[in-house]
Amino acid sequence: MKELVCTTCGVQIESTETVPSQCLICTEHRQYVSPKGQTWTTLEEMVRFNTYENNILLEEQGLSSIRTEPSFAIGQTAYLVQGKNFNILWDCISYLDALTIETIKALGGIDAIALSHPHYYSTQVEWAETFDAKIYIHEDDRQWVTRPSDRMIFWSGESLEVAEGFTLHRIGGHFKGAAILEWKKGNTSKGVLLTGDIVRVVADRNWVSFMYSYPNFIPLPAATVERMADQLNDIRFDRIYDAFHRTVLNDAGKVVQKSAKRYVDALNGVLFDT
Numbered sequence: 001m002k003e004l005v006c007t008t009c010g011v012q013i014e015s016t017e018t019v020p021s022q023c024l025i026c027t028e029h030r031q032y033v034s035p036k037g038q039t040w041t042t043l044e045e046m047v048r049f050n051t052y053e054n055n056i057l058l059e060e061q062g063l064s065s066i067r068t069e070p071s072f073a074i075g076q077t078a079y080l081v082q083g084k085n086f087n088i089l090w091d092c093i094s095y096l097d098a099l100t101i102e103t104i105k106a107l108g109g110i111d112a113i114a115l116s117h118p119h120y121y122s123t124q125v126e127w128a129e130t131f132d133a134k135i136y137i138h139e140d141d142r143q144w145v146t147r148p149s150d151r152m153i154f155w156s157g158e159s160l161e162v163a164e165g166f167t168l169h170r171i172g173g174h175f176k177g178a179a180i181l182e183w184k185k186g187n188t189s190k191g192v193l194l195t196g197d198i199v200r201v202v203a204d205r206n207w208v209s210f211m212y213s214y215p216n217f218i219p220l221p222a223a224t225v226e227r228m229a230d231q232l233n234d235i236r237f238d239r240i241y242d243a244f245h246r247t248v249l250n251d252a253g254k255v256v257q258k259s260a261k262r263y264v265d266a267l268n269g270v271l272f273d274t
Helices: 043-049 098-106 124-131 139-144 222-233 252-267
Strands: 053-060 063-069 078-082 087-090 112-114 134-138 152-155 159-163 166-170 179-183 192-194 239-241
Touching: 053 098, 098 124, 112 124, 112 159, 112 166, 124 134, 134 139, 134 166, 139 152, 222 252, 239 252
Parallel strands: 087 112, 112 134, 134 152, 192 239
Antiparallel strands: 053 063, 063 078, 078 087, 159 166, 166 179, 179 192
16 A cells, blocks of 8 residues: 555655554644544545645745645645755655656755654655655654654754754754754845744744644643743844744844743733733
């Protein structure tokens, strides 16, 4: 049987003789099983039905967003970041077709894939095999890998320089091994963070937020958010791109700090007239 893809979270599992009744990712309390029940597809089916396409958009010099339209599963955005003779794909999406491959190869291909957390593992092995890339996952999230591969590098500690100008930082929160990508040369060398939804840009782009579970509205403890803010305060960046095509364009470092304070104040009841 071909490797199945969960239609709710978009994560691919290794091939099995029988169709699993549950998805490891969706049955955990940060995610959810669709009210219609567990259903699966395959990447081959998605391509054959010709329902989807990937929109690849230049966001700024050296950075392109990749989104599937119409939205599939969680609907996150992946980013291709071009460095000095090294391209990195930040997070991943499920859909991969010939046009996407051709377009990305024209941009220099992919040398490494780095993941913020398990919800965006999607069809990462398909992407890695297609572009002959390594996959970087923090070892604290190893248990959530549903399709193992020799291409995976499980890194440890609080930070890892993948290549010149690209550093991964484990800041936890949403998952124990949750990571962000620091792109030092981004935004005319003012620094860019790509954060998945480990740090989520909210509707008011002057603020960000942090959650244990977004779909189930489970907040993080105040102490965890304060620790994350302290770690982020040691990184120089001026711009944030999150997993849902939202951006803090300027003064993102200050935005993170004031947002963390507001979050903690809210948990402590400071914001409310009750």
